[in-house]
Amino acid sequence: MIGCxxxxxxxxxxxxxxxxxxxxxxxxxxxLVNLAExxxxxxxxxxxxxxxxxxxxxxISSGIKRVYSEIAEGEIGRSRILNFxxxxxxxxxxxxxxxxxxxxxxxxxxxxxALLTSRLLHIPVVVSVxxxxxxxxxxxxxxxxxELLFPLADGVVLQSRRSMDFFGVSVRRKAVVLPNSIHPAxxxxxxxxxxxxxxxxVGRVDANKNHRMIIRAFAALAGKYPEYELVxxxxxxxxxxxxxxxxxxxxxxxxxxxxxxxxxxxAIYKASxxxxxxxxxxxxxxxxxxxxxxxxxxxxxxxxxxxxELIINGENGLLTEADNWExxxxxxxxxxxxxxxxxxxxxxxxxxxEKLNPDLINKKWETxxxxxxx
Numbered sequence: 142m143i144g145c146x147x148x149x150x151x152x153x154x155x156x157x158x159x160x161x162x163x164x165x166x167x168x169x170x171x172x173l174v175n176l177a178e179x180x181x182x183x184x185x186x187x188x189x190x191x192x193x194x195x196x197x198x199x200x201i202s203s204g205i206k207r208v209y210s211e212i213a214e215g216e217i218g219r220s221r222i223l224n225f226x227x228x229x230x231x232x233x234x235x236x237x238x239x240x241x242x243x244x245x246x247x248x249x250x251x252x253x254x255a256l257l258t259s260r261l262l263h264i265p266v267v268v269s270v271x272x273x274x275x276x277x278x279x280x281x282x283x284x285x286x287x288e289l290l291f292p293l294a295d296g297v298v299l300q301s302r303r304s305m306d307f308f309g310v311s312v313r314r315k316a317v318v319l320p321n322s323i324h325p326a327x328x329x330x331x332x333x334x335x336x337x338x339x340x341x342x343v344g345r346v347d348a349n350k351n352h353r354m355i356i357r358a359f360a361a362l363a364g365k366y367p368e369y370e371l372v373x374x375x376x377x378x379x380x381x382x383x384x385x386x387x388x389x390x391x392x393x394x395x396x397x398x399x400x401x402x403x404x405x406x407x408a409i410y411k412a413s414x415x416x417x418x419x420x421x422x423x424x425x426x427x428x429x430x431x432x433x434x435x436x437x438x439x440x441x442x443x444x445x446x447x448x449x450e451l452i453i454n455g456e457n458g459l460l461t462e463a464d465n466w467e468x469x470x471x472x473x474x475x476x477x478x479x480x481x482x483x484x485x486x487x488x489x490x491x492x493x494x495e496k497l498n499p500d501l502i503n504k505k506w507e508t509x510x511x512x513x514x515x
Contacts, residue, residue, distance in 0.1 A: 155514070156186040158241035160210075160255050161248060165195035166376075166401060167345060168426040169271040172321050173247050174199045179503040181205050188239055190232075197376070197401065210235055233258040243510055245269065249277040256290045265513050267296035273421035273445035274299075274307035276349075288312070296513045300423035303446030317509060321424050322502035323433045323494060326406045331435025331491045334411070336483075338368045340473065341412040341436075343405055343427040344419070346377030346398065351441075354418045356383065357466040358473055360390055366477060369413070371396045374405060405430070412436050413483070414476050420463050422447050429497060432458065432490035437483045439472045457489035 157180055164170050173189070181187045181202055188206040201207065210232045217224055236244065236259050244266045246255035252268035259266050268291060270277055278284045288309055291297055297316040299305060305313050340359060344350045352373050359371045373383070373396075380398055387396040402408055409415065415431035417440040422428075424447040431438050432451065438458040440448040452458035459472045476483045 154184060154186050155243070156188070156239070156241045157510070158188045158190055158236070158239060158244045160190045160244060160246040160251055162251060163191050163193055163195040164189070164198040164201070166197050166199060168321075168423075169247055170199060171324070171426060172271070173245075174201060175322065175324060175499070176245070176503065176506060177205050178202060179499075180507070183507070188241060190235055208235055208239070229254070229258055233262075236262055236264060240264070243267065243514060245510075247271055250283075252294075253286055253290050256293050260293075265295040266293075267298060267510070267513060268294045269298040270304065270423070271300060272423040273443065274304050275444070276421050278307075296509065298509075301446040301450050303444075303449075304423070319505055319509065320497055320502060321426055321429060322499040323429055323497045324406075324426070325499055326404075327430040327433045328494060328499070329406065329410075329434070331433075331487065332411050336413045336436075337411045338366075338370065339412045340369060340371045340414045340416060341409045341431075342371075342373045342375075342416050342418065343409065343431075344375050344417070344425075346373065346375050346380040346383060348379065349420050350375075350377070351418045351420050351464060352379070352383055353386070354464060354466045354469060355416050356387060356390075356392075356396060358470040359396065360392060361466075361470045362473060362477075363392060363395055365474075369395075369477070372408075372412075373398045374400070374402055374408060376401045406434065409436065410434055414439060414473060416469070416473070417441060417448065418469070419443055421445060424450070428452075429493060432493045433497070435487040435491035437476050437486040438490055439469065439476070451493065452490075456486075457492070458486055 159173050159177055161173050177187050177189055181204055188208055190208045190210055192211040212227045212231055216227055244255055244259055244264055246252045246268045248271050255266050278287045292311040297312055298319050299316050302318055342355055346352060384398055387393055415436045415438045417425055417428045419441055422443040423445055428440050428448060439461055440452055441463040442449050442460040452460055454460045461468045461472050
């Protein structure tokens with residue numbers, strides 16, 4: 142286990158432990174890291190507990206402690222039950238050793254583990270569902286476990302009002318909706334000049350993000366708009382497959398998948414259109430950030446309702462059906478052809494900077510934690 146000794150902590154300050162699988166470069170991980178940095182900057186003691194270290198992770202300030210809760214490779218046996226017991230004891234041992242004043246857990250089974258391993262330790266636990274609840278709790282057993290365990294939490298944080306419908310009354314009674322804040326890198330003034338002939342998407346390249354939908358829509362428009370290109374930023378298991386698809390279409394000079402990059406804000410700042418094509422989302426950071434930059438945005442209307450809570454269709458962005466590339470093609474063509482509409486969508490979209498200003502949203506999280514601790 143990597144971390145600090147208990148005597149390193151100044152117990153006059155509140156100590157917040159944040160639990161997630163890893164700090165892999167994804168939306169939920171970025172939100173957790175942003176919160177960790179905010180609370181650390183405000184003088185709190187912060188420990189991030191992860192099961193493992195991913196290959197490509199977000200960096201954290203040196204003063205934020207990092208602890209690993211996964212059992213060592215030599216401890217893993219053939220019995221899944223015994224392995225679970227070992228993991229349970231290891232994580233419970235972390236809470237006993239560090240004695241945080243509050244535990245914040247992110248995503249799926251992590252929320253259940255945080256609740257179970259902290260029982261009778263008198264540490265308040267806040268669990269947070271970061272995506273579509275039906276996706277995070279995809280089986281009947283997981284849904285039953287969530288209904289049984291979530292009422293034990295001191296707080297439940299959801300991403301959208303629509304996601305409340307997934308849970309029963311006992312959970313909804315203690316649940317709050319706390320939106321994601323805009324990363325400071327995206328709080329710059331929107332670009333006012335002529336935009337680049339570039340359609341962009343940002344996110345993990347996997348089945349749920351459904352970048353195939355964007356590629357098909359773009360392919361249908363490529364002949365009519367030869368000056369435009371499509372750039373999809375992000376890593377994932379489908380990246381190589383999508384590159385092959387683009388090559389088979391003969392669009393390798395027009396469609397690019399450069400992988401993950403550090404300066405996303407700089408790369409998409411002057412783009413003509415941003416597209417979110419996911420089949421399901423919670424409150425998508427990439428959409429929030431693109432809107433904040435004043436880029437005209439199109440998003441699928443995901444079941445959880447996050448994009449629909451951000452976009453008023455036709456006013457500050459356009460909503461389109463999930464997995465409907467033909468409708469997406471029409472929306473793209475609409476923005477490309479109608480300069481005044483594109484200007485209006487971008488300008489109105491950038492007003493999200495006022496609503497989701499990081500100082501405002503982070504303060505809401507802090508106030509909520511104070512209520513839990515009181």
